[in-house]
Amino acid sequence: MKPTILVSGGYGQLGFELSRLAEGMPQFSFVFTDRDTLDITSPEEMQKAFDLHKPAYFINCAAYTAVDKAETEREVAARINAEAVGIIADCCEKAGTQLIHISTDYVFNGKGTSPYQPDAPADPINYYGETKWQGEVAAREKCRNSIIIRTSWVYSEHGNNFVKTMLRLMAQRPELSVVEDQVGCPTYARDLAAAILHIVNVLHTGEKATQPGTYHYSNSGVISWYDFAVAIRDIAALPCEVKAIPSSAYPTPAARPSYSVMDISKIQQVYGVQDVPWRGSLAECMERLKNAAS
Numbered sequence: 001m002k003p004t005i006l007v008s009g010g011y012g013q014l015g016f017e018l019s020r021l022a023e024g025m026p027q028f029s030f031v032f033t034d035r036d037t038l039d040i041t042s043p044e045e046m047q048k049a050f051d052l053h054k055p056a057y058f059i060n061c062a063a064y065t066a067v068d069k070a071e072t073e074r075e076v077a078a079r080i081n082a083e084a085v086g087i088i089a090d091c092c093e094k095a096g097t098q099l100i101h102i103s104t105d106y107v108f109n110g111k112g113t114s115p116y117q118p119d120a121p122a123d124p125i126n127y128y129g130e131t132k133w134q135g136e137v138a139a140r141e142k143c144r145n146s147i148i149i150r151t152s153w154v155y156s157e158h159g160n161n162f163v164k165t166m167l168r169l170m171a172q173r174p175e176l177s178v179v180e181d182q183v184g185c186p187t188y189a190r191d192l193a194a195a196i197l198h199i200v201n202v203l204h205t206g207e208k209a210t211q212p213g214t215y216h217y218s219n220s221g222v223i224s225w226y227d228f229a230v231a232i233r234d235i236a237a238l239p240c241e242v243k244a245i246p247s248s249a250y251p252t253p254a255a256r257p258s259y260s261v262m263d264i265s266k267i268q269q270v271y272g273v274q275d276v277p278w279r280g281s282l283a284e285c286m287e288r289l290k291n292a293a294s
């Protein structure tokens with residue numbers, strides 16, 4: 001019997017990319033769920049899903065990701081990002097299921113000056129980051145074998161993200177202002193999905209035993225949002241002037257870390273995940289977006 005991989009949040013950016021890559025992995029039986037088929041905040045629905053599918057792996061891609069709205073919708077953000085992770089982790093521990101949970105660079109305060117290691121102290125500066133940190137704590141406490149993968153600045157062809165917003169605005173406006181004093185590492189959801197499935201396959205083939213713990217994954221290279229916008233403009237060849245502004249000129253309800261760079265060497269060393277530079281991935285995503293539009 002093929003091992004089953006149960007995926008929550010299957011229609012989000014990451015979930016969607018996992019479903020595309022799943023087609024090339026016939027050694028697994030994938031079950032993709034969304035809020036309607038598996039609400040991760042419901043212990044009853046979760047137990048039913050475990051009883052029905054008996055997953056060998058659970059990849060939690062479901063999350064409340066509206067960073068600014070989380071400042072006011074606190075209860076719902078905490079339920080999805082923190083409490084529900086405890087529900088999943090409980091079920092994984094009882095069933096002997098390998099949990100792979102996704103978290104964020106926003107668990108850090110952004111005051112660092114060198115790439116954050118996975119064991120660097122967390123100190124979230126917005127409520128979304130706080131709930132994601134609480135989710136990590138729940139995963140670690142309730143499921144001994146949890147693998148937690150923090151990622152940053154996720155984009156893809158699917159869903160809402162910086163790349164698609166920039167393309168839309170750049171097509172409408174002659175000029176755009178973008179913050180230059182927040183730096184980090186973009187992550188193409190497809191590369192993150194490939195890294196996760198690589199780990200699952202390494203565990204499945206027995207090439208490596210599970211090494212539970214916290215890992216970082218992003219594309220490689222450090223840029224500001226301004227640099228990211230300029231690259232998008234250049235690849236799309238749009239006649240839009242991009243102006244660099246400080247964060248103070250673009251106030252948002254949730255504070256953002258200024259330095260959001262994570263060290264990804266642990267995931268490379270432990271599981272052999274490849275380093276993928278951000279610019280090539282951005283070009284690949286934009287090519288797919290162009291092809292989908294034509």
Ligand SMILES: NC(=O)c1ccc[n+]([C@@H]2O[C@H](COP(=O)([O-])OP(=O)(O)OC[C@H]3O[C@@H](n4cnc5c(N)ncnc54)[C@H](OP(=O)(O)O)[C@@H]3O)[C@@H](O)[C@H]2O)c1
Pocket residue numbers: 008009010011012013014015034035036038039040041060061062063064065080102103104105132150151152153154155159
């Ligand atoms: N996006 C980023 O820039 C970023 C950065 C760092 C880390 N991350 C983390 O990466 C992971 C994947 O992010 P993403 O960008 O793929 O997020 P996404 O596109 O917002 O997808 C999240 C999915 O979770 C679903 N969901 C929300 N509440 C649910 C519930 N109660 N039960 C079941 N599903 C539920 C959402 O469904 P609805 O559409 O119905 O709400 C959505 O399909 C998340 O853990 C996120 O925190 C993301």
